[in-house]
Amino acid sequence: MAALPELSDVMELLRAEVLPAAGAAAAVYFVASMLPLVRRASIPAALAIACGFAAGNWQDQPIDLRLDSSHRLHGSEFLTALQSAVVSTNGTVHPPQRFWLVWIVAGGLIAHVINEMAGNIGWWLKLIVGLLGGWLLAPHDSMTTRLVYAAGYAALSMCIWWVLDDHSSGGVQPFTAALAAGAISILMLYAHILRYSQLAMIMSGTLIAIAFLAWWFQTDCGAVAAVAALGIPGLMLLSQHDSAIDLPRASYSLMAVAPVTLALLGFVYRDNLGARFRGILAILLWLIPVCASLYLTSRVAILEF
Amino acid sequence: MVRVLILAAALGTGMVFADSTVSLNADNTKITFVGTKPKGKHDGGFKKLTGTAKLGSDPTALKVDLEIDLTSIFTDNEKVTNHLKSPDFFDVKNHPKSKFTVTKVEKDKDGYKLTGNLEMHGKSKEISVPATISQTGDSLKLESTFKINRFDWDINYGKNKVDDMVEIKVKIDGKAAK
Numbered sequence: 001m002a003a004l005p006e007l008s009d010v011m012e013l014l015r016a017e018v019l020p021a022a023g024a025a026a027a028v029y030f031v032a033s034m035l036p037l038v039r040r041a042s043i044p045a046a047l048a049i050a051c052g053f054a055a056g057n058w059q060d061q062p063i064d065l066r067l068d069s070s071h072r073l074h075g076s077e078f079l080t081a082l083q084s085a086v087v088s089t090n091g092t093v094h095p096p097q098r099f100w101l102v103w104i105v106a107g108g109l110i111a112h113v114i115n116e117m118a119g120n121i122g123w124w125l126k127l128i129v130g131l132l133g134g135w136l137l138a139p140h141d142s143m144t145t146r147l148v149y150a151a152g153y154a155a156l157s158m159c160i161w162w163v164l165d166d167h168s169s170g171g172v173q174p175f176t177a178a179l180a181a182g183a184i185s186i187l188m189l190y191a192h193i194l195r196y197s198q199l200a201m202i203m204s205g206t207l208i209a210i211a212f213l214a215w216w217f218q219t220d221c222g223a224v225a226a227v228a229a230l231g232i233p234g235l236m237l238l239s240q241h242d243s244a245i246d247l248p249r250a251s252y253s254l255m256a257v258a259p260v261t262l263a264l265l266g267f268v269y270r271d272n273l274g275a276r277f278r279g280i281l282a283i284l285l286w287l288i289p290v291c292a293s294l295y296l297t298s299r300v301a302i303l304e305f
Numbered sequence: 306m307v308r309v310l311i312l313a314a315a316l317g318t319g320m321v322f323a324d325s326t327v328s329l330n331a332d333n334t335k336i337t338f339v340g341t342k343p344k345g346k347h348d349g350g351f352k353k354l355t356g357t358a359k360l361g362s363d364p365t366a367l368k369v370d371l372e373i374d375l376t377s378i379f380t381d382n383e384k385v386t387n388h389l390k391s392p393d394f395f396d397v398k399n400h401p402k403s404k405f406t407v408t409k410v411e412k413d414k415d416g417y418k419l420t421g422n423l424e425m426h427g428k429s430k431e432i433s434v435p436a437t438i439s440q441t442g443d444s445l446k447l448e449s450t451f452k453i454n455r456f457d458w459d460i461n462y463g464k465n466k467v468d469d470m471v472e473i474k475v476k477i478d479g480k481a482a483k
Binding site for chain 2: 060061062064069093094096097098191192193194195196238241242243244245304
């Protein structure tokens with residue numbers, strides 16, 4: 001029987017990360033949706049995701065955005081590190097792979113917005129971001145390993161993106177992604193990596209705020225697909241590599257591929273189902289593998305707080 | 306005859322130098338630490354390490370090279386042990402080793418001061434720590450207790466939840482192999 005977390009720890013998590021992320025995301029999404037030049041396509045959601053992460057990460061900084069703790073991040077320093085990470089074949093790398101995750105998602109958000117505004121060129125950008133993401137996040141064991149990871153990550157990202165493009169309005173997508181992110185934070189507790197758990201909770205807080213407003217105003221929030229397509233598989237890839245706890249590989253895989261299950265909705269005739277029922281079905285389809293992942297994990301590991 | 310004597314003397318001298326290297330391992334070298342936080346503390350250490358201590362004519366000529374296997378970390382709590390291995394702290398999957406190389410030993414008022422490079426978590430930093438050193442023949446006894454700031458090695462998770470300073474104790478009690 002797993003013990004419950006201390007109430008003070010939960011309150012601290014809410015105060016320092018979840019609420020700032022949700023508040024910032026809600027404010028930015030609301031304001032951006034009102035501005036004539038910005039409210040096109042997924043721009044409000046993309047801005048809200050970026051600001052939600054920045055606000056949630058502000059205090060504890062579970063994900064360090066600096067390359068050197070002694071000074072702020074410089075553009076030239078970032079490009080040098082990126083170049084080095086791309087060509088590196090060494091087993092140990094600096095910065096560690098996790099540094100790139102938020103930048104990959106940021107690249108995905110930009111690619112998503114471009115895709116909506118400029119057509120198919122955006123898909124090529126998404127593919128490039130997916131390939132680069134897999135390359136940067138993969139363990140640097142060997143060239144073959146990195147190639148396999150890059151190809152697998154890019155393929156999965158494209159699949160998730162393609163599936164979620166059908167569910168870009170009305171709040172179902174961010175709501176389900178928020179629930180999945182909450183489940184990921186529990187998986188990370190099993191894996192004993194608190195910074196990843198905090199990142200997942202920041203993600204969850206951001207997405208739940210966007211979900212509420214998107215449902216209320218019935219607006220587009222397709223940019224959430226970038227988080228689901230790049231952020232979730234990326235976090236799973238990092239966790240599986242970094243954790244000192246041997247959790248089942250299926251736990252990570254199920255969590256990563258869960259959004260793809262929404263493709264099954266394609267077999268259901270739209271006319272036979274109301275929007276509400278389709279939404280509930282979408283939530284269930286995504287959450288079934290998520291729950292299976294947590295079940296498999298709980299069979300081999302103990303959740304401690 | 307004289308040549309034979311000179312050769313024997315040279316070989317003998319060489320053997321003395323060869324014998325004055327102490328192989329360091331987990332049996333003769335203990336590295337422990339105390340990590341503190343506002344609500345308590347945890348004791349821990351490392352089960353695997355290798356290295357050498359080259360003895361000179363006196364303790365100021367001592368050279369020490371130590372490589373610590375960070376995956377062998379242990380604490381008084383298994384959950385804490387696994388958490389310390391994670392990217393929140395040592396990130397042992399990406400940085401499995403830590404190295405300490407003593408570059409200078411100076412006489413201090415209460416003992417000696419060791420200066421060296423501590424490489425950990427992908428960063429190297431020079432530190433100076435107090436130590437007591439006792440060198441008798443081919444045996445070496447060294448004890449040092451000091452504190453390091455984990456942020457100097459970018460181990461920066463949990464600011465205000467886990468204290469910045471970590472106390473480390475090193476104890477060597479070894480003898481050069483004959």
